[in-house]
Amino acid sequence: NAGVTQTPKFQVLKTGQSMTLQCAQDMNHEYMSWYRQDPGMGLRLIHYSVGAGITDQGEVPNGYNVSRSTTEDFPLRLLSAAPSQTSVYFCASSYSSTVSVYGYTFGSGTRLTVV
Amino acid sequence: DAKTTQPTSMDCAEGRAANLPCNHSTISGNEYVYWYRQIHSQGPQYIIHGLKNNETNEMASLIITEDRKSSTLILPHATLRDTAVYYCIVRPPRYSSASKIIFGSGTRLSIRP
Numbered sequence: 001n002a003g004v005t006q007t008p009k010f011q012v013l014k015t016g017q018s019m020t021l022q023c024a025q026d027m028n029h030e031y032m033s034w035y036r037q038d039p040g041m042g043l044r045l046i047h048y049s050v051g052a053g054i055t056d057q058g059e060v061p062n063g064y065n066v067s068r069s070t071t072e073d074f075p076l077r078l079l080s081a082a083p084s085q086t087s088v089y090f091c092a093s094s095y096s097s098t099v100s101v102y103g104y105t106f107g108s109g110t111r112l113t114v115v
Numbered sequence: 116d117a118k119t120t121q122p123t124s125m126d127c128a129e130g131r132a133a134n135l136p137c138n139h140s141t142i143s144g145n146e147y148v149y150w151y152r153q154i155h156s157q158g159p160q161y162i163i164h165g166l167k168n169n170e171t172n173e174m175a176s177l178i179i180t181e182d183r184k185s186s187t188l189i190l191p192h193a194t195l196r197d198t199a200v201y202y203c204i205v206r207p208p209r210y211s212s213a214s215k216i217i218f219g220s221g222t223r224l225s226i227r228p
Contacts (some may be wrong), residue, residue, distance in 0.1 A: 004158075031210045035218065042202070043159070050210050058215055090158050096210040102172035103149050103206065103217075106158030 001020030003027070006091050006107035013081040013114045021076040022109050029105070030096040032074040033058070034066065035064070036087040037109075043090065049074055050096060081114045118201045126225040133190040135222050137203030140184040145208050150188045153221070159167040159202060162188065164181055185219060198226045 005014040007022045025032065033048035045058030052079060055066050063085060065077040074093075086090075091107040120138040127133040139148060147166050151159040163170055163177045163185070170177045176189040190197050200220040207214055 031214075033216065042200070043213060043218035045217060048215070056215075056220060059217065088156060092158070094210070103161055104151070104159070106160070108158055109156065110116065111156075 003006065004091055004105050004107035005095050008110060009108065010111050011113070013078070013112065015081060015114060016084060017081050019078055021078075021083065021089055021112070023074045023076065023092075023107060024072050025074075025093040025105070027093065028071060029093035030071065031094045032068065032072070033092050034064070034076045035090045036060065036085075038087050046076065046089075055085065062104065066075065073081075077105050078112075083114045086112060086114045119205060119219055121189065121201075121203055121219065122156040123220065124223040125223070126227055127190075128227050129194060129195045130192055133197065133224060133226070135188040135190075135201050136185065136222065137173050137188070138185045139203070139205050142183055143207070144183075145204045148177070148186050149204050149206060150175070150177065151202045151204070151218075152197075153202065154196075154199040159218075162201075178206075186215045193224075193226045194212075195228065196224050198225065199224060 004025045022094050030051045034046040035043040037043050046064050049068040051056045052068050052071050089110045092104045094104045149164040152160040153159040163175050165177045179186045200221040200223050202218050
């Protein structure tokens, strides 16, 4: 089914470990972004990309790296995990223009716990 | 990047209309208003969007003021399944590297039986 696929769905890390959250979409969307959502809070933008080879920082980029080598994939790397990064991470994608009425398509999220 | 302001929480009786306001006083002339909702811990889902005119679909209606500085999402007959967090965002007609799409905290809508 077309959509945004995030892996893994759940992950537990020890402080200081690094890992990559995967995000892939098969809708040929140019725009992709990563959000984090802490318990009871709204979505905060981490990084975003308007196309392959282009990435920009969002509201809370520190501690995270991204790359966009292909249109389909937008991985999020945690460099040295900290307990403050315990959160649910959502990846979203969209056409760059408003050609798609639905705007963003979100993945189902990755629930990350750092101990 | 235009930002939005929404009430933190609201409640509504089942079967009644739920009216959710959103302030976007710094919206640019070509930016769209989009509404999404998030049920439990799922990813947000699209509800409706508009530019200047009022819009209606099978889920909701969107009323945008003439000056476009605010809008109201209307769920005409709220059900318990409409309990969710509702987000109002603004976005340009075409994304660029300057397009930070900020969701904010949204409005937590509770539907009373």
